[in-house]
Amino acid sequence: MNTTKNIKRKIPKILLIVGVILMLFLLFQKSLTAFAEKFTSTSDPVAIQTPTIFVPGTNGTVNRFNGLIKALDSKADVLKVTVATDGTVSSKGKLTSTAEHPIIVIAFEDSSDETLPVQGKWYQLALHYIQEKYSFETYNYLGHSNGGLVITSYLEEFQQTGDPELAKLITLGTPYNDTSKKYNEAVTSFTQLKETSDLLEGYLTNLENIPDTIEMLNIAGEVDDTASDNTVPVQSVFSGRYIYQDQVAEYQEVLIEGENTSHSELVENQKVVQLLKDFFW
Template sequence: MKNKKIGGIISILLVCILGIFIFETKDHVQASKNSNNPLPIPAPVIMVPGTNGDVDRFDSLVDSLRQSEKGVDEIKITVNMDDSITSSGHFTKDTKRPIIAIAFEDGSDPSLPKQSRWFQKALEYAEKYYTFNTYDYLGYSNGGLIITGYLENEQKSNDPSLYHLITLGSPYNDTSWDYNDNSSTFTKPKAESDLLKYYLKNKKNIPKNITVYNIAGNVDNQNSDNTVPLTSVLAGRLIYGDSEKYKEITVEEQADHGSLIENPKTLQLIKEYLFESVK
């Protein structure tokens, strides 16, 4: 009798463990069903965070978008240091506004060139399950540098094409005042940082038929978002200024670097440039 009770308890535990496993892997199973027959989706908005940011960095932004936009679904992709992929979430045929958050196990500043290569790996992974020819991109902080490095050095001929690009507080000329003027206007850098020189080197490879919105924060008119000097962000015009459309926008309320994603004006601009444009 005692052995039967122990056997029953073990059976119950096994069922519980199996149930937890199925629940935890649900999104991955549903995604993998599409691997042999990728699901066509509208052009996704790909969001990439800054230094050491993870795939949850845009959660508050996505929640805000869901309050006003219909059919917003999100998948999250993390590229690990060994090129393997960790993912969650899925899209369906009812998804109208697909969002793909991409981050990297190593999100450190020295690994920026690797992150551009890993971004290409993430695109390939997404295309195993979903079909899309174009995408829009929101790059926060170093996220703007990652897409720049990808377009210059890592883009493959069969990759989906970038359409709209928003960079948000991206330090194109690094964050040091040694390279940047304490000014609200930009004509040329005080000095070119190694970072800017790196991205100027192959800018010819960036497609010209894209629309670029370069957004900067300016806290209390101090010409900085308290992390990135204003002129560093505006140095993006040296890279993207000859795009089909290039526009610079400065926000001043809730404009410190860490709050730029949650800034109400930023949210409105994202809706206008990345969502209303496809309605």
């Protein structure tokens, strides 16, 4: 009788020990699986249609183009990519192989004017990160404000063998010749610059590296006949011709006048939205 009682008392303890061992085993197996998934590629990149990449200007985030994207295609697949100052890349969203016009927004943790010299390199890191997840050979690009300088820097200095090819480029309100009146006159038509800024001079150094297959549209905004979008003079924007006009396959300039033509408003200006649709898609 005593033996039977002792066995009955031990059974719960045995079951508890077995349960603990089983739980530890399952936790170990789960951890091992997670570790393997982290360091092992589980699938090939997803093949997608030609994406359009958006890059904002100074202090712009991945949400800068939300209104524009809604106006272009409210149902579009969108991937938002952020590059940290140490070069690490993260993303939110997903692209599918069936999306007709996939959109990628790339922004930098620090997109201040001070980091502009390295933003072209950060852009290249973002491209590499994206191509590990998605496969595409060509892409289109919209750069607002300094976003136009980012792609210029990338094309001249940081483009790598194996990177996808830029097909169509739009820069919007980009200050190629800085923003100061010291360098720019209040004109919308000109044959020469008032003065070449150090910024523009830098981009004229390696312009021969720009691929000659690109089709480009350079857009400026003008508020109330001021020859400026209240931030960037039209002359500065159209100074992009000195970099691109003789290098690319096609170069056009467009001046947007009327309502919603200030620097920040240009991104959602209805004329600009239509130009983007017609040019890219």
